[in-house]
Amino acid sequence: MSSKEKSTMDRLTAADPASAVTEEELARSREKSLAVMDTDAEHITVGGSVADFHQQHPGRRVRLAAGFGLAAAAAIVAGVVVTSAMTAPPTEQTAPAATQLDPAPETGSSSALPLPEITGSPTPTVEADIVTGGSGKLAVSTTEIDGVISEGIYMRPDVLRILKLEADNKGCIGNGFLFPTGTKVTDTGLVLPDGTVFSTGDVISFGGLEVNSKDVGECADGRPLVYMEEVRAYPGKVPNVGG
């Protein structure tokens, strides 16, 4: 590539309209595109779903299309969207009770309902608080809550805490995780507004963290919590001590 072309390509890259995309835009779009999970919406055409149509042999598609062409002369063929959620009674759409997540969902039918969403999270986990723990990505914004607030928090650097993911619909977990407002609670886990997925039953671990500064907040149900503003990964060998 010549230097003139290179300079043109630099200008092209700088002119990328997507460089103006904001995090708010992305968050709004993420929320909107995740909303498809709230329903059992399925696009139905005459003779089956759209997906079925695409899976058919091409020859059959042509014949079907020809048939539709003829039929269209006499009638309007309308697409129908069947949304079973529309028929669900309103009471089924209320927010779930505490400890919504069950590692082994009993019915699996909740996909027909809107996904429960964490609301009123007082000190939301933010991107900077999402750190890589001993076994994967970890959202941490609080630590030991009950009975230790007044003395402040200090986690022993030689202890690894291992917890199984669980959450209530306020985003508070007894052992001190807090997920942000807008986090979706699914059958299989949690989806943070930025799209980060945590699965129920995943063993997530952290250790050797110390609280360098803290900000006492309160869960929506009145439980106190501590917001860890800075966390550091445990640099040494991780002992197998359960949380």
Added chain:
Amino acid sequence: MRVQTEQGDRVESAGQKHFLATHAACHDKVYRYFRRRTEGTPAAEDLTADVFRIVWEKCRQGQELSELVVFGIARNVLRNHHRSAVRSINLTQQLERQRTRGLGSDDGMVADALDRLKPEEREVLLLTYWDGFTSAEVSGLLDISATAVRMRLHRARKQLSNLIREDQATEDVQR
């Protein structure tokens, strides 16, 4: 309307997991793809949601979708969007100009020059420089050979460079 079975629940749960993983991996890129090629934020949001509605349906059928497949869906959705826009207002040229000028680009000269490239060459250029795909990925996405991708890219770069140079010269003369 669905019959719930234990096996069905497992499939549903796996489908949900695949969908969430695909969404996390592809959403932002798909959204940006539409922002670069449509007339504004609402259209990009709608089209992105449309893509993930299709992805959701496929995941529920047990399909696992790669990023390239998701972008293939996005291309089809965009094509349909342009088709219906053209059908409704029958102003393809104006739409194209609006599209590139309304993208928020500060460099109008680049936008004008892009407009004058052949569509197939422009697409290869944008997929490479804006969307960040490799030649092999562009080849898979557009279903053309890697050689054709390289050729189009080479021509597009050269053509864009020439067009901008000409425009710059004209502008200098006018001053």
